[in-house]
Amino acid sequence: MAHQSECTVSVADKSAVVIGGSTGIGRAIARSFAEEGADVIATSRSEENVEDATEELRSLGATTTAVTCDVRDDDSIENLWEVAEETLGGVDVLVNSAGSVARAPVTEMTDEQWAQDIDVCLTGVFRACRAFGQGMNEGGSIVNISSMSAGQARENRGAYCAAKSGVNGLTRAAAADLAPEIRVNAIAPGFVKTEMAGGAFDEGTETREAIDERTPMERVATPDEIAGAAVYLASDAASFTTGEIITIDGAYDDSAF
Template identity: 40%
Template sequence: MFSFENKIVVITGAAGGIPTATAKLFYDLGASLALGDLDVDKITGATAAMDGDRVLCHALDVTSTTSFDSFKAAVMERYGRCDVLVTAAGLYRDRMVAEMTDAEWATMMAVNVDGVFRACRAFGDAMGEGGAIVNIASLAGHKGSREHAHYAAAKGAVLSFSRSLAAELAPRVRVNCVSPGLVDTGFVASLLEKIGTAMEDATPMKRRGEPEDIARAIAFLASDWASFVTGETIHVNGGFSML
């Protein structure tokens, strides 16, 4: 198994279901964590049992450059560098395009793609040789998603942004994406209410994803085991995307 001993891992949206599982996995593999989210109390609670010397919890609004400046300053003061960045902050809303306001479109872009750009801009240059960025995209960014065109467009942009950034930051830093399918978190509660078990019924592996399924793919891409992988995307969806 690979190790993140002495590695500094920064995660945005760290209070969420997938990012919390990701933070726990990196911690168990030896990393020190810098965790940012709008809901800082939730991250503090989720990490209460961890060694405080290896965890920094900080308020972060990914729609704000000033907020990133403050988060980065706190990371630099505590750890002096960043080895791995995971951009996990995300927002999901149901809306048909015909009914979508400019503000709704802009909010989804601000969190789901501008937030990834801001994170990569802030931390990309704080990474030394062997650094790794993993951006969480979505199956929606590849296939589209009815009633979520703004979300799908933002995630599609994350995929192409990541490939462009991979070319800019190589060979010092690798940049990859994980594209989850349906994962059991509060994020998709409204979708599950509407579709019930239809999606897992249609999934070859016959279940929803668990946050840990995504965390393990992220850890692999961030690890030295993926040292020749950059500009790529791993799909984690139980085979749904091959149908």
């Protein structure tokens, strides 16, 4: 696999797998990779969403295939690895962007809600890092999608905050375990306007006004703005960057809690 010079922010000629890549931030990352000349498989549990994302990636010139994956299932992740190896001829980049958000105070959260968020947002990242970390191309990059919530007090998000805090710890540990062959970093987005957010972040809503007031950038992010960081971390320009958590939140101020 040809690589760019170390000072070039480019993923051209790289092969990438984006788990949780059929919607939201993951979809933007997969699209950005393809636009930059990478071959990309974007996967999730939804066959319909995967087919749609795959069609878009193919239209951008990427070598790809439609394959679903459930990060709660080791066999599903192993199948994804095998399909990626066969389709792409090796994997240079893995992005873990699958997500789940249970909304309930800790006193009312059920075991099922807790388990869902931990299994998808944290254990799923571990499973993927374990499976792909054993066979990725040397010089590869793993990019985990964390959240600014990993370090903040957030109401009704106990499982999600715990899971994302775990992702940060796992990222640092995996960076040590997989060095020097593979780099492992995380991106911690702030508020991003995605399908998961629904209309809560639309301009004029009470939630959006509160966010803008506490954000020096006076707005929420777009998925493409998170994708830019993923392109950097996946590129050879980040060849000495590992074990880092990059927060992209417009300098949001959570001190008012």
